[in-house]
Amino acid sequence: MAISFVDNFVLTIDGKKVASSETKDVINPATEEPFAVAPIATPQHLEDAVNAASRALPSWSATPVEKRQEMLSNLGDLVARHLQQFAELLSKEVGKPKAAAGKEVGGLVAWLKAAVSHSLPDETIVDTPQRKVVVRYVPLGVCAAITPWNFPLTLMAWKLVPALVTGNCLIVKPSPFAPLGTLKFGELAQQVLPPGVLSVLSGNDELGPWISKHPGIAKISLTGSVGTGKKAMASAASTLKRVTLELGGNDAAVVLDDVDPKAIAPKLFRGSFMNTGQVCVAMKRIYIHENVYEAVRDALVEYAKTVKVGDPLDPSNEVGPVQNQMQFEKVKIFFDDCDQNGYKFALGGKLVEHRKGYFLPITIIDNPPELSKIVQEEPFGPIVPLLRWNEEDDVVKRANDTNLGLAASVWSNDLDRAQNIARRLEAGTVWINEVQTTHWDQPFGGFKQSGVGVEHSKHGLYSWVNIQSLTLNRALL
Template identity: 65%
Template sequence: MSSISFKDNFTHIIGGQKVSSALTRDVINPATEEVVASVPVATKEQLDAAIDAAATAFPAWAATPLEQRQSLVEQVGILLNADANQFAEILVKEGGKTKSLADLEVGGTAAWMLAAKAQFLSDEIIIDTPDRRVVSHYVPLGVCAALTPWNFPLTLLIWKVVPALVTGNCLIVKPSPYAPLAAMKFVELAQRVLPPGVLSVLSGDDDLGPWISTHPRIARISLTGSLGAGRAIMKAGSATLKRLTLELSGNDPAIVLDDVDPKVIAPQIFWNALLNSGQICVALKRIYIHDKIYDAVRDELVAFAKTIRVGNGMDPETALGPVQNKDQFTKAKTFLEDCKRNGHTIALGGTVDESQKGYFIPVTIIDNPPDNSKVVREEPFAPILPLMRWSDEDDVIARANDSEYGLGATVWGNDLTRAQSIARRLEAGTVWINEAHQFHWDQPFGGFKLSGLGVEHSKYGLSSWTNIQTITLKKSKT
């Protein structure tokens, strides 16, 4: 792994220039609780400066031919690949990821950018007769903002950067204050290719999000974050009728049919539920296992989980790292405390080693808690997994749908006709069958109910970064 200096090396990027601030905040390594780096805290004046730079850059960028915009985005992806080891190291140190997962995130981010030529919107000819021609086309919105979370700082950033830029917008990025480093270095890297002002980044505190949400010169916000953050942005942005895409919380159910092999299914459930220590919006979070195989699947899951090493991601033997920050660590412990207080059966884990440095939650499997329990109703966002029994298909579908969230869901079974029938009845934006966490730039992704507003990816996600303008031409002379 390459070496990178974390001292005095992270700045805002405004108008293509590195800019600092008088006030700074520390970024903590969740595996060691040590300071990784300090980052500047943006002022309101610096937000105004970033907006000015984006507004100045916008006319020329919007007028740049699509193919050239796509090519420039691809070039940034090439640069990212060249610095992949450095970016992976940043992700490990600021996010607590394992090196293998960090490598996957960097590689996937670069691949998404290298596919920029596949992401475009074509004019739609509505009418073309001897008398009239009507064409709808897509006009970029202007200055936009991306608010990104701490669990996948590059993946969830690039889901916004690519569509924003290829559709001709200029973008201001606000990364999570818990994990801003990779995003800041990515935007700095992009300045080698992009015109000044097209892509900026501001590191901030709790004030920056509200300033962005209420700023009259920001046309659109794309957020990946919590339900609370989404509600706050929607309320604050209402005064200026901001365009919004909100990808919010989830509590994704998994339904396991009775025709699976417990030994085969257990590792798949484990990794799709607990990869990144369960800190994935669409991780499997409620596992409904058919009663006929429940005991066998539970026992295989416990046995498999015991083989998994939890520790510092810098150790190549580590398979799962810590949760990412102290607030999330504290929240996760409330789930363990609630399970113990209410007498839920804990098949594995459940006790935090308070003498250990780092925000480590042990892999915890809860054996058939009631449907109204905290661990079932709420999202732990930690390696805590409830398993529930089911025997009636209609009943388990109703239980799976009994949530205010509807981001993702999965069905696991060898009877594909039955699995597809169940999938169509689940209230979720994406339902995977015999897989999970599969994404593509041509595949719409968004949530039902309180899991979100709008979609990302595909022509639908791209169009959300634009106004649709219809031009009608009457061909007869006047």
């Protein structure tokens, strides 16, 4: 059954399309103009979604895991048939270039199809003539996913697949800045999933706290800022909800002195500026050995000049706008701070006044002070500092000198040396000679204030279940 991707955006509750009397304009960040209207969920809508999930839970949790896996895989096939419509919607609401938007939708399909490899079967740990002990993995119940605006479909999939495959029912709340793709996914999913198993509620800033405090919700999985994560965790404490939090990062990249500057430049560029730098695991600080500093800097600048910034619907543009006005204004503060402090701009820095859209130039700061704002904080936009180093102990100390620890990377042709540095970095994921690669079998989570718990792999699945020890004494009474 076909659905429209151009209008009629609705909530999904209990398998049904539900309208709301209150709505919100969704802004195209490339034009600063509204192009669609999203519904705003009320407390009653949330109550209805929780009640529907509670009714669906007994049957869904009792459904054989193979059947749940099959449904999710079939949902992946259904999304694939609408890939271009989802991608165009993402381009308009997130500002993603067409190729990047298509890649995100393709990732959603791949994650759904991978559900067939996700399960937590019972484990027999004792089996003697006298006694048997089985470890069971029991669904938590009604859960919620709170997702951000930078990768609305990818990061929804990271939560939805493990939640549903382990037998939970899920309520998804997308960001108010980019709710449309998720709303359409929720509508489409009802062609595959039983009513109540998945609800999608878009809303304003009040909806998240309502979810965090709701006594009928057993767990929240949230991707967002550190500040948002702290608020959600505090609210969840009132009912002792489980939480998985994937929060911000100030990811360091360490470049050794044996790299080929021209070969590494495209990799550093994409690691820093993909999705306009709006990636939790984007390179936020690039430490380059002093022996190759100028050569790598110049090669990176030269490569960056070949990349076009502009309307994401134009396939020749590889970098789009910042996603929303609030983030646009936050990132501009970093530009202004660098300018006011006299830091050297190797590239960019000058804003185009009176241009429509939340566009900022690709900007590279040349060796600012270690204690500068651009080094110490996460801009989440198209600006990155390059910094010199010459001693391994020093660069490891500088890379670790942050209260965040989401990801990091090391770049070298000496793999032993690179691994020695990587093992000393305080981050949940450390890549060597690659960046931003994830997989459903690879645990993903942050150290320090970058998160609580992990997603993906069996370790991520464990966060969606209660662990029950079932013991049997075979002696007759």
